[in-house]
Amino acid sequence: MSATGWTPTLSGRGGIPMVLAEGLHKRFGRLEVLRGIDLKVERQEVVCIIGPSGSGKSTLLRCINHLEKINAGRLWVDGELVGYRERAGKLYELREREICAKRAEIGMVFQQFNLFPHMTALENVAEAPIRVKGMPKARAVDLAGQLLDRAGLKDKANAYPRQLSGGQQQRVAIARALAMQPKLMLFDEPTSALDPELVGEVLEVMRDLATSGMTMIVVTHEMAFAREVGDALVFMDDGVVVEAGQPRDVLSNPQHERTRAFLSKVL
Amino acid sequence: MIPPTTETAGPTAQPEEIKAVPVPHPGRWLAGAVVLVLVAMLVHTLVTNPRFDWGIIGDYFTSRRVLDGLAITILLTVVAMATGIVLGVILAVMRLSANPLLSWSSWVYIWFFRGTPVLVQLLVWYNLAFLYPQISLGVPFGPEFLRADANSLVTPLAAAILGLGLNEGAYMAEIVRAGILSVDHGQVEAAQALGMSRGLTMRRIILPQAMRVIIPPTGNETISMLKTSSLASVIGVTELLYAVQLIYAVNFKTIPLLIVACIWYLIVTSVLTVGQYYIERHYARGATRELPPTPWQRFRRHLFVIHSPVPASSPQRLPGEGR
Numbered sequence: 341m342s343a344t345g346w347t348p349t350l351s352g353r354g355g356i357p358m359v360l361a362e363g364l365h366k367r368f369g370r371l372e373v374l375r376g377i378d379l380k381v382e383r384q385e386v387v388c389i390i391g392p393s394g395s396g397k398s399t400l401l402r403c404i405n406h407l408e409k410i411n412a413g414r415l416w417v418d419g420e421l422v423g424y425r426e427r428a429g430k431l432y433e434l435r436e437r438e439i440c441a442k443r444a445e446i447g448m449v450f451q452q453f454n455l456f457p458h459m460t461a462l463e464n465v466a467e468a469p470i471r472v473k474g475m476p477k478a479r480a481v482d483l484a485g486q487l488l489d490r491a492g493l494k495d496k497a498n499a500y501p502r503q504l505s506g507g508q509q510q511r512v513a514i515a516r517a518l519a520m521q522p523k524l525m526l527f528d529e530p531t532s533a534l535d536p537e538l539v540g541e542v543l544e545v546m547r548d549l550a551t552s553g554m555t556m557i558v559v560t561h562e563m564a565f566a567r568e569v570g571d572a573l574v575f576m577d578d579g580v581v582v583e584a585g586q587p588r589d590v591l592s593n594p595q596h597e598r599t600r601a602f603l604s605k606v607l
Numbered sequence: 608m609i610p611p612t613t614e615t616a617g618p619t620a621q622p623e624e625i626k627a628v629p630v631p632h633p634g635r636w637l638a639g640a641v642v643l644v645l646v647a648m649l650v651h652t653l654v655t656n657p658r659f660d661w662g663i664i665g666d667y668f669t670s671r672r673v674l675d676g677l678a679i680t681i682l683l684t685v686v687a688m689a690t691g692i693v694l695g696v697i698l699a700v701m702r703l704s705a706n707p708l709l710s711w712s713s714w715v716y717i718w719f720f721r722g723t724p725v726l727v728q729l730l731v732w733y734n735l736a737f738l739y740p741q742i743s744l745g746v747p748f749g750p751e752f753l754r755a756d757a758n759s760l761v762t763p764l765a766a767a768i769l770g771l772g773l774n775e776g777a778y779m780a781e782i783v784r785a786g787i788l789s790v791d792h793g794q795v796e797a798a799q800a801l802g803m804s805r806g807l808t809m810r811r812i813i814l815p816q817a818m819r820v821i822i823p824p825t826g827n828e829t830i831s832m833l834k835t836s837s838l839a840s841v842i843g844v845t846e847l848l849y850a851v852q853l854i855y856a857v858n859f860k861t862i863p864l865l866i867v868a869c870i871w872y873l874i875v876t877s878v879l880t881v882g883q884y885y886i887e888r889h890y891a892r893g894a895t896r897e898l899p900p901t902p903w904q905r906f907r908r909h910l911f912v913i914h915s916p917v918p919a920s921s922p923q924r925l926p927g928e929g930r
Contacts, residue, residue, distance in 0.1 A: 405800055436804060444802025454797035458815050458892055468801035471811060500892065513797075520801060 356419040358383050358524055358555045359404060363413035366399055373399045375579035376413070381524075381572075386556045388566035388587065391576035392602055397559040400576070401526045404557070405446040406439055417446065418523060444472050447517030451529040453509040455501040461488060461512045462497040465519045473520065480519075487515035491545050507538030511545050518549075525549065527558040563607060567591055575599045660863040667854065667867050676850025677871050683767055683836040683846055688829050690772030695779025700809070702784055713780065720777035726838050729770035733842040735761045767839035767846075775832060782824045786817030818890040826883035830876050847871055 357380050364377035373396045381387050389397045402408045403415060406423045415422045423439065424431040434442075455464050465484035469475040475483070488497050491511040501509050510530055517525060527546065531539040543565050550556055550569045560566060566573050566587050573587035575594075583590055583599045591607070594600045653659060667673055701713035720728070736757035745751035761769070790813050798808040840849035851864040888901070900908065 407796060407799060440799075440802045440804050442802075443800060446800070448797075448800035450793060450797060450800075452793050454791075454793040456794065456797070456812055456816075458890075467811065468803065471807055472802045516801070 357381060357416075358385070358418055359557065360416045361400075361413065362415075364400070364403065364410055364415055365412035366396070366403060366408060367411050373579055374403070374410075377576075377579075377581055379574065379581065381555065381557060383555055384553045385571045386550045386554075386558065386569055387572045387574060388570040389557065389559045389574045389576060390561065390563070390566065390602070390606075391582075395576045396579045397576050398528050401448070401528050401557060401559055404524075404526060405443050405448055407448075417442070440472070444468070444520050445523050447520060447522035447525040449510070449513050449517055449525070449527045449530045451532050453501070453506070453513045453533070455509055455513055455516070457501050460498050460500055461493060461504070461515075464501070464512055465516045468516070469519050483519055484515070487518050488512070490548075491515045492541070505538060506534045507541045510534065510542045514542075514545055514549070523555065525554055525556045527556065527560070529559050529561065531560070531562060561606065563591060575602065577602065658862065659866070660860055663860050663863040664866055664870075667851075667864060668870070670854075672850050672854060673847070673867060673871070676845055676847040677875075679764070679845060679850075680833065680836050680847040680871075681875065683764075683771065683839060683844070684829065684833045686768050687771035687775055687836065688832050690768065691775025691779045691828070691832075692825070694772070694776030695781075695783045696814075698776060698780035699783035699787060702780065703787060717777045717780055720774050725770065725774045725835060726841065728774055729767060729838055729842055732761065732766040732770045733763065735766070763839070763843045766842055767836070767844045771832065771836060771839070775828065778828060779825070782821055782828070783817070786819075786821035787813055789820045790816045815890070819887075822883070822887050822890055826879065826886070829883075830879055833875055833879065834872060 359379065359381040361377050361379040364374050364379075365372070366374035375396075377396075377400060379387075379400070389400070391397050399408060403410050404417060404422065409423060420442070421431075422442070423434055425434060426432075455461075456467065459467060462481065462484050465487055466477070466480040469480040469483060470477055485494070485497060488494055491514060493508060493511055493515070496504060496508060496512075501512070504512065514530075530546070531542050534542065539562070543562060546556070546558070546565070547569055558566075558570070570587045572584060573590045574584040575582050575590060575596075575598075577598050583594060583596045590599065591603065594603055698713045698716060701709040702717075704710050704713075739757050741754055742757050742760055743751040743754040745753070794812050794816065795808055798812045803812070836846055837848040839846050840852060843849070845853065847868050851868045855861045855864040885901070
């Protein structure tokens with residue numbers, strides 16, 4: 341966190357950080373959504389991002405797996421530039437095949453689940469390993485079964501998404517992302533579309549995942565989760581990182597007026 | 608309002624059923640009577656008018672020439688629809704392409720083929736030899752490898768397939784495009800986030816879901832094509848209509864033979880309607896919580912309910928919590 345002079349607590353584990361952003365800018369037409377983001381996520385770190393809607397949290401996540409192209413700045417995932425190759429000081433756009441290969445290593449979970457409605461839970465999870473990784477079908481089905489089991493959904497393997505509750509759908513979505521054996525997981529408000537009583541079961545799966553050492557970036561409004569599971573907390577507003585640090589510090593002793601104003605509304 | 612004074616909550620024992628005098632509906636009885644009279648008149652004329660010549664209809668219904676014509680009609684419908692669907696998918700993908708030249712040329716194609724009557728298009732293809740007496744295959748502006756006489760290459764049947772298929776492509780393109788646009792963009796993002804390429808996303812994620820929107824109008828188009836194929840009679844293709852025309856040109860039994868054609872069109876249309884039902888059902892996977900029962904299943908369940916002393920269990924429902 342060069343901008344705020346904050347260094348992550350669990351740094352130095354793997355050398356190269358999993359995600360490194362420097363001066364990231366993103367515009368939609370004239371609207372500047374990201375206005376110079378600096379961010380560092382170490383390996384096995386769980387970073388939670390909070391902030392008011394429209395602050396650019398989701399856009400930042402989507403830039404990390406290149407669903408959005410950045411307009412300025414630099415963004416590295418696992419030491420490699422996102423979307424480009426730099427040669428002799430010049431940037432070359434990556435080919436579709438190369439972008440796909442990089443996306444396959446980053447899992448993403450969406451607010452609206454976005455499960456494939458024409459496939460069963462098992463087919464949803466096994467689809468990408470078979471089609472993208474070329475994994476033999478029997479092995480992929482086996483893996484999908486294990487992942488669904490881990491998410492507590494063994495008996496729902498043959499159910500279609502519409503036959504599942506929101507919480508179950510989101511757990512399938514997490515299993516689907518994990519099936520690609522990603523090195524980084526992005527969560528875009530994974531519990532915001534859920535009924536309150538279903539939030540816990542999804543957070544439980546995410547907690548397990550964090551314990552197993554997965555590197556995670558979680559955009560969330562669940563302050564309790566951020567406090568207990570997060571290694572770092574980032575507060576974003578109006579396209580910039582306002583404040584970042586230990587979740588406990590940021591939540592109980594915010595340094596900036598904007599952070600204080602936001603927290604007073606949500607806590 | 609005075610609250611009910613029952614002391615125990617919950618259902619009281621056997622409330623008295625309401626018995627009221629129903630509202631009279633004289634209009635319904637009158638309309639029913641009118642319809643019945645009209646039906647009786649129709650049946651009466653069908654039976655008593657000798658000019659219907661039911662004997663002739665029976666004689667020709669399965670005659671060799673009529674069945675040959677029917678075969679050509681079905682062939683035309685199948686091949687023209689297949690051409691139309693393949694072309695429609697290509698044109699729809701082109702139309703939605705990021706390449707402006709591709710999307711523009713798809714627009715122009717649709718504009719032209721939807722904007723001119725299909726009968727005129729059939730005539731143009733039939734008379735292609737007027738424009739190009741020789742048709743050859745080779746490098747554009749370069750050497751030719753194969754060369755053929757247009758009149759021998761573009762037979763009436765080939766002209767009919769070209770005309771009907773290319774015209775259908777324009778309509779199918781719009782149907783497929785509507786289907787593709789009906790799929791939520793989140794589906795594309797989810798597929799991309801998993802590392803799926805654009806082609807794979809289209810094939811495995813978008814098109815299967817678009818099918819639900821594409822199938823019903825495509826069934827419509829197929830039924831429409833079955834009948835539109837009769838236009839090929841104008842360019843001398845002996846499909847069903849032209850086959851019966853050739854017969855009544857000799858024996859002057861015009862109406863009976865046209866009825867023969869109509870009955871066959873109705874039969875094939877009915878078969879297509881049933882087929883459409885099952886294809887729709889196939890692509891409804893995951894769209895509804897349970898698949899709708901096939902007519903056969905409904906029939907069997909009906910029997911089961913009648914013979915069963917206890918109420919038949921409802922179809923298996925997953926104990927999923929509501930969404």
